[in-house]
Amino acid sequence: MDDMNTQIGSDASLLLVDDDEIFLTRLARAMDKRGFQSETALSVAAAMRLIERRAPAYAVVDLRLEDGNGLDVVEALRDKRADARIIVLTGYGAIATAVAAVKMGATDYLAKPADANDVTSALLSSGEFLPPPPENPMSADRVRWEHIQRVYEQCERNVSETARRLHMHRRTLQRILAKRGPR
Template sequence: MQDSQHLLIVDDDEMFCHVMQRAMVRRGFEVMVAVDAEEALTLARQTPPDIATLDLKLEHSSGLKLLPELLAIAPDCRVVVLTGYSSIATAVEAIKLGAVNYLCKPADADEILAALDRETGDPDTEVADNPPSINRVTWEHIQKVLQEHDGNISATARALGMHRRTLQRKLQKRPVRR
């Protein structure tokens, strides 16, 4: 990465934004911070970013919905999607929508910059020895169906054959470890 690039950090966790902003400024970036999609788009229109980190789960939106809008404003922007709610479905969609990489939180500045710099895949990435747990498979399936229904909880609950409140409780929990 070259110095003086414009970096947009989009995350509703203000502490994460503060820490990441300080780390990236020390590395020579001009940093803009947004805590929601609307603010991110406003900042991007004022100064199109060269690179961006985008939280998958924003308070009132989804990073997946914001990603194409951001790239429409700054088509050459390299975007890494960050999330504490990783799933195969959202990783695939993020890449299809134009992200250059997808990282699970916690991720530090060096990991994010390495992800932004990577031009190709890594064939030496380790493959897990054990299959995911049934709880993890369930989590992945719920995320896939939720994505298919554009984040609509009621439609997802109907498709899964479960009560809407049950689904909401499952979605409030952290993703299950592998």
């Protein structure tokens, strides 16, 4: 822990932005235990207020938030503090969004579910070496299941609309949704 605290530096301020309150609370506790001084925001607007008050040295920002895009938070923080280390988290691991995040000033990009160890490694990485692969990555079946569930929720649990957006047959989707998710 002391070694990690020396890697963090003298300014351990950390802004965590995510609209999943349970995840946000758990991550804040875990990051505080690792030597960071966490502040949390559940929305773009709340994050902007915190950045305006005091731009943190580190930030972890969800890409998709209820009231907007996390990239707006990345851009605002980069404008206020050019040396901030910013990690973008998202449930969608698409190359296009990773490129957009890095172009906007993110230091790194992590796909959910990322744990506190993944986040800490990304925040403290010098960028010279690739980080080690995750100890327990999600299976391809689990990634597919998570994506289907997210689209289903975004379509307000409308099976027909979800099937249309995922380019799948409605009955196939119904069968998938009726089963428990893979581990």
